[in-house]
Amino acid sequence: MPLNVLIVDDSSVMRAMIAKTIRMSGLDLGDVYQAGNGQEGLEAARSNWIDLVVADINMPVMNGEEMIDRMKADPELADLPTIVISTEGSSTRIERLESKGVKFIHKPFTPEIIRDSIQALTGIGDSNAT
C-alpha cells in the first residue's frame, strides 16, 4: 500500500530533500503533501488522507512540537505516525519529543535512517525487498 506522507518544514529545499530521500529509500511512496509550518501542517493533515507525518521543530507561526501536541489532542490525528527531523541537539528536548510517541532523526540524515525509522514506526516494509 503506497504511503501518503505529509512533510512539514519551513525550508522548501529540506522538504524536497526529505521527499527525495524517502523515494530513494525504496519505500512505496504515494502522495506527498507539503507544509511550511505547523499550522499549515495541521490543516493539511485534517484535509488529506495521511499515513505518516515528517516534521521539523523550529518553524515560524507554529513550531513542530506544538503541532504534535495539537495532533495528539485531536482524536482524528492522535495516532498518526510522526517522525521529527531536526537539528535539535538537546537530549532533554529529544527525550521529551520521544515521550510523545514520535521518532526523532537528527539532521543531516541518510536514506537508510529514514527507511528504518519509517519501517519501525509504521510497520510498512520495503517494497523492493526480495
Add this chain to the structure above:
Amino acid sequence: MQHEHSELLMEVAGETLEQLAFMFSFPDDMDPDAIWEESVTGCHVSFTGHTPGGLLMLISSAALPELAANMLGLEEDETPPVDQQKDALREALNVICGNLLPRVGGVEAVFDIQAPEILETEAARSMMNEYRSNPQGCASALLSLDEGECQLYFRTN
C-alpha cells in the same frame, strides 16, 4: 578555548557540507580577505539558551548553485533559482549550528536557534568585521571548496 572551538567548527562544517550537500572541503590557509575578491553571500544565525551567541557563514556566491543543486539532487546542468540557493544556505547553516552547539555546550544543554538570515555582501562583510573585532572571543574556520571558499565565525556572548 577558541582554538578548540575553531577545530570543532572546522570538523562540524566539513562533515555537514559533505553529508548534506556532497561538498568536500579542505582547510584553507589563504589570506582570509581573499574571499572578498569574488562575490560573497553571508548567512547569520543567533542562538539563546545555555550560552547565547551567533554563527556567521560566508560562502563564495559561485558555490551556492552547487550547494543547492546537490541538496536537491538536481542534474549537473540544472541550476536552482536564487531563492532556493539562499534557502539551501540557510538550511546548511542551521544544520551546522545544530550540530555544533551540543559539542560545545554538552548534549544536555538547551539552546534555541533562531531562523538564519541571509546577508548580502556589504552586510556580510560588516558582520564579519564585528566578529573579528574580538579575536579572543571568536572561533573561525576557513574552508576551501571546489568552487570558491567558505568561512565560518562562531562566538558566544
